[in-house]
Amino acid sequence: MCAHVLVAEDDEKQAALIRGYLEHDGHTVTVVYDGQSAMDQALREPPDLLVLDWMLPGVDGLEVCRRVRDEGGLPVLMLTARSTEDDLLRGLDLGADDYMTKPYSPRELMARVRTLLRRTQPSVPDDPRVLRAGPLLVDPDRHEVACRDRPVPCTPGEFRILEAMAAAPGRVFSRRELLECTQGYDRASTERAIDVHIVNLRRKIETDPRAPEILLTVFGVGYKLTGGRRGT
Known part of the structure; x- marks a missing residue:
């Protein structure tokens, strides 16, 4: 289960x-370092899960939790050095779905994240024909692409590129390999035209095409799809 956290x-x-x-678990991750940025980001582009530190500068985590939960049902995992029962109840009363006290095990944190996502994300039938790469879904049978639950319109050449790459997320594809994917669908395509396809796809699937997190460049080699590691 891949999500935007x-x-x-x-x-x-x-x-x-x-x-x-x-x-490492395949999620797309956005990081902010203060409470106001957390609220702005959560309200502008609601993630699937908010991992929220209590003691943030400016606006503290409790106020962030209250504000984002007032706006909708965003699940919140609260992190804090506070460990009294009163502190726990305050966080939960404001809408936090779970609570971890520092220091904590990163493996336990990931277990809590997976549990929250299973609980809060709608179940999707496990269709082995649908290809997934992070928040990107490619359905070869329906010839459809979606990213973060939004449909992505693609040209036939763009679809073939995503279909090939989503079948092997993490693998680096050379321009020549991607060019072969478009043969018969984009007769005028050249290796240089692959770069144009990549630019157009980033405009469609990336939050910020100038700082891609899904469709990455591997300099001197080609391109790859990933679950969210930031690239260029």
């Missing part, structure tokens, strides 16, 4: 650790 943690080393574990 927003991490609000002011400790940069801790935030990097959480990001690494989440991305």
